[in-house]
Structure formats: structure tokens, C-alpha cells
Amino acid sequence: MGVASRLRRHPYAVGLFALLIAVVGGGTLVLSRPWRSAAGARAPASPRISVVAAPVRTRDVGVYLSGLGSVTPLNMVTVRSRVDGELIAVHFQEGQIVRSGDLLAEIDPRPFQAQLTQFEGQLERDQALLDNARLDLKRFQVLVTTDAVPRQQLDTQVSLVHQLEGTVKNDQGQIEATKVQLVYCRITSPMAGRVGLRLVDAGNIVHATDTGGLVIITQLQPITVIFTIPEDSIPTVLQRLQRGVRLPVEAYDREYRRKLTEGALLTIDNQVDPTTGTVRLKAQFPNTDYRLFPSQFVNARLLTETRRGATVVPTAAIQQSPRGSFVYALRPDQTVGIRQVTVGVTDGDDVSIERGLSVGEQVVVEGAERLRDGAAIELRKAS
Numbered sequence: 001m002g003v004a005s006r007l008r009r010h011p012y013a014v015g016l017f018a019l020l021i022a023v024v025g026g027g028t029l030v031l032s033r034p035w036r037s038a039a040g041a042r043a044p045a046s047p048r049i050s051v052v053a054a055p056v057r058t059r060d061v062g063v064y065l066s067g068l069g070s071v072t073p074l075n076m077v078t079v080r081s082r083v084d085g086e087l088i089a090v091h092f093q094e095g096q097i098v099r100s101g102d103l104l105a106e107i108d109p110r111p112f113q114a115q116l117t118q119f120e121g122q123l124e125r126d127q128a129l130l131d132n133a134r135l136d137l138k139r140f141q142v143l144v145t146t147d148a149v150p151r152q153q154l155d156t157q158v159s160l161v162h163q164l165e166g167t168v169k170n171d172q173g174q175i176e177a178t179k180v181q182l183v184y185c186r187i188t189s190p191m192a193g194r195v196g197l198r199l200v201d202a203g204n205i206v207h208a209t210d211t212g213g214l215v216i217i218t219q220l221q222p223i224t225v226i227f228t229i230p231e232d233s234i235p236t237v238l239q240r241l242q243r244g245v246r247l248p249v250e251a252y253d254r255e256y257r258r259k260l261t262e263g264a265l266l267t268i269d270n271q272v273d274p275t276t277g278t279v280r281l282k283a284q285f286p287n288t289d290y291r292l293f294p295s296q297f298v299n300a301r302l303l304t305e306t307r308r309g310a311t312v313v314p315t316a317a318i319q320q321s322p323r324g325s326f327v328y329a330l331r332p333d334q335t336v337g338i339r340q341v342t343v344g345v346t347d348g349d350d351v352s353i354e355r356g357l358s359v360g361e362q363v364v365v366e367g368a369e370r371l372r373d374g375a376a377i378e379l380r381k382a383s
Contacts, residue, residue, distance in 0.1 A: 048378040051367035053330055054314050056357045061312060061347045063305040065237070067278070069227025069251075071296040073220065074284075075191055078213040081206040082184040083107060087214075090202050092195050098217065102189045105214055107206065109185040116178040123171035130164035137161050193219040218294050223287045224266065225251055227300040228278035236304055237268060237281070249283035251292060252299040260291040265302060312350040317363040318343060327357070328364040328371050336364060338373045 081087075085107040092104050140154040196216040200206060206214070229237070240247055247265040252258065263285030272279045283300060285292055292298070317327050318341070325343045328336040341356030357363070364371065366382065 048334070048376045049367060049370050050380050051328075051336075051364045051371070051377045052382045053362040053379055054317065054365045056311060056313050056353070056359050056361045056363060058309045058359055059312055059350070061307045061310040061345060061350070061352045062303050063307065063345050064347070065229045065233050065302040065304055067227040067229050067281070067300055067302075069225045069283075069298050069300040071292045071294055071298060072224050072226050072282075073193075073218045073294045074222065074224060075193070075219040076294070077190050077193075077217050079104060079187060079190070079215050079217060080208070080210060080213040081107060081187065082208050083112070083181050084207045085109075085111065085185065085205070087200060087202050087204050087206050090198065092198075092215070094195060094197050096195045097193070097220075098189045098195055099192045100189055103186060104189055104195075105187040105202075107185040107187070109182050112178055112181045112185065116175060116182065119171055119174040119178055123168065123175060126164060126167045126171050130161065130168050133157065133161045133164050187214065189217060191217065191219055192221075193217040220290060220292075220294075221287050222263075222284050223292050223294070225249070225263070225283050225285065225292070225298060225300055226280055227283070227298075228273075228276070228280055229302065231272045231277050231279055233304075234268070234272075234279055237265070237302070240304065241265070241268065248303045249285075250301045250303075251283075251285060252301065254297055254299065256299050260298065261285050261287060261289070307345070307352065310344065310352040311354075311357060311359060312347075312352050313357065313363050314365045315346060315349055315351045316365045317368075318351060319368055328368050329357070330362040330364070330377070334378070335374055335376050336371055339363075 087105060088108050089106040090104070091106070092098060092102075098104070137154075137157045140149055140157050143149040144151060144154045194217065196218065198215055199212050200214050237247070249263050249265055251260045251263070253260060263283050266282045266284045268282075269280040281300075281302065283302070313327065319326050319328070324340060326338050326340050329339040331337055339356055342354040344352035344354045346352075364377070367377075371377070
């Protein structure tokens with residue numbers, strides 16, 4: 001018996017069967033709508049990456065040679081006493097800037113003044129003896145012509161005059177030496193510079209043989225910096241020095257954050273250090289503001305060449321990859337593209353680009369760590 005015959009025999013079954021088909025069909029329709037809606041909707045667009053860009057521009061770029069250096073004064077003098085005596089006064093303050101000839105200290109001059117008086121008295125006595133001997137010589141010269149006195153007596157008188165002349169000269173020398181010692185009792189500065197810490201206090205007995213001295217004076221204006229460069233750079237520096245070109249040198253602090261002062265190259269050493277492969281250079285600085293201090297460590301930058309109109313970008317724009325240096329360059333459709341570049345010299349916060357970019361283009365300087373080729377970006381101002 002088929003299904004149709006069964007439905008004829010049971011008329012209520014027809015209604016139930018139709019209702020069952022309607023329920024199953026409606027459920028299928030309801031279940032299919034969400035799937036069709038999800039499949040037909042567009043995928044949401046990826047968010048744009050916020051970056052900061054800077055333009056590619058041109059400017060003059062300096063080619064520098066850098067090296068660690070030490071500040072060295074042109075002159076440094078240890079002031080010592082040149083006579084023995086008591087130090088009775090000190091006329092300088094520690095750390096004071098003094099000029100050449102300024103009075104620094106005094107030694108008791110009284111012993112030398114007493115010697116001077118003694119030697120002056122000897123000179124007067126010996127000068128009187130010499131004058132008397134010269135008068136006798138004139139008399140003997142007249143008497144010897146008349147045979148009143150023997151020739152031998154005249155010769156003896158001549159010898160006596162010469163002897164007394166030598167004595168007078170010796171007295172004069174002793175007087176001059178004592179006057180020099182009196183000058184040495186006033187200790188003056190031999191040059192302009194900065195006075196260090198006092199090594200001897202007033203009241204002490206000082207000697208000419210003392211090795212410590214009274215104080216050390218260091219010349220600060222001008223001052224020099226001795227630094228090193230690789231031996232491969234020697235021909236470049238020598239060529240410009242021989243042509244009389246003034247090579248500027250900049251001095252920076254130990255961390256390379258602050259420029260201290262500017263000067264010029266003075267000379268280059270005559271040999272290479274075989275242990276390091278470097279040569280020493282000496283640069284001179286006016287040091288008008290006393291920013292350079294003796295034995296201070298500084299970083300020196302020697303300008304060897306200036307490249308006019310070089311193409312530059314901020315150093316922060318340069319990225320590195322196994323293929324070399326590259327930058328993210330902006331496109332007109334607000335996306336970025338990877339651009340391989342050839343990097344030149346670095347000058348401050350800029351780096352020159354030998355090849356790969358044109359003036360007027362823009363490159364990413366902040367936010368590059370999240371970028372990829374073709375990424376959509378949104379420009380913002382630098383923080």
C-alpha cells in the first residue's frame with residue numbers, strides 16, 4: 001500500500017504532513033539567512049598607521065674625522081722659590097686667574113738687604129784703595145823718568161792697581177747678585193693663567209732646592225686638544241695642511257651631546273702609533289669661555305671637506321635590512337613603499353643620500369617599525 005492510498009484512508013494525515021513540510025522549510029530558511037548575510041558583507045578595512053614624515057632636502061654637508069682627545073695646556077709652570085728664606089706672604093687666591101708679572105708671594109728680604117749693605121761697604125773701601133793706588137802710580141810714572149825710583153817699584157804699583165780693580169769688580173758683582181736675590185724674594189707669575197691649589201703656606205721656610213714648589217699655573221687661553229685619527233686619513237689631512245688650508249675642529253663633551261667650542265688644527269704628529277694604527281693631531285682653541293679644562297677628555301671632530309648641495313634626510317629615516325639601507329617613501333595614495341638607498345656621510349641629525357631619493361619626496365621618520373611595503377598611513381605632527 002502506497003503513501004497516497006494511506007493518505008486517502010486518513011484525511012487528517014494530509015494536513016499533518018503539509019504542516020510538517022512547512023515547519024521544516026521555515027527552519028531551513030531561518031538558518032540560511034545569517035550565513036548568506038555574513039558571506040555577502042564586505043570585510044572591514046585595515047586601520048591606517050600613524051606616522052611622521054620629513055621631506056628630502058638639500059644642504060651643505062661636512063665630512064668629518066672624529067677621535068677621542070685630551071685637553072692639553074700650551075704652558076704649565078710650577079712656581080718655585082729661587083732663594084732660601086721664610087715665606088712671609090701669599091698674595092693669590094686658589095683658582096685665581098693671574099696675568100704675567102702679578103705678585104704671588106714674598107720671602108723675607110732682610111737677610112739679603114743686610115748682605116747688600118755689607119757688600120756696598122766693601123765696595124767703597126776697595127774703591128778708595130784703588131783710587132789711592134792710581135795716584136801712587138801716577139807719581140811713580142813721573143819719578144821713574146828721573147830715576148828717582150826704580151823701575152821695579154813702578155811695575156809693582158801697576159800690578160797693585162790691577163789687583164784692586166779686580167777687587168772692586170768682585171764687590172760690584174756681589175752687589176748685583178744680592179740685588180737679584182732681593183728681586184727673587186718677590187715671586188711673580190711668569191705667565192698668564194689659572195692658579196692651582198696652594199702647596200706651601202705662609203710661615204714655612206722654603207728652599208731653592210725644593211721639588212714641590214709653591215703653586216702650579218696653567219695657561220688656559222689659548223689651549224690645545226690632542227686627539228687621534230686612523231692612519232688611512234693621514235694623506236687627506238696632510239694634503240690640506242701643506243696647501244695652507246685652515247681645518248676647523250669642534251670639541252664635544254664625552255657623550256657627544258654638547259658642543260663645547262671651536263678651533264683649528266695646529267699640527268700633526270710625525271709618526272703613527274703601531275699598536276693602535278692611529279696618529280696624533282693637535283688642535284688649538286681660543287677657550288674664551290673656559291669650557292676646556294686641562295686633562296679633560298673630549299670628542300674632537302675635524303672638518304676635512306664640505307659637500308655643497310648634498311641630498312639629505314633625517315638619520316631616523318634610515319632603516320636596515322639584509323639587503324642594505326632603505327627608507328619608507330610616501331606615495332600619493334597615502335601608502336608607503338620601500339626604497340633602497342645608498343647612504344653617504346652623517347652630519348649631525350642628517351645623513352646624505354648618494355642614490356635612491358629625489359629632493360621633495362617625503363620619508364617616514366617616526367612609526368616605521370610597524371610599516372610594510374604598501375601599508376596605508378596617516379600623517380601626524382612630530383611629538
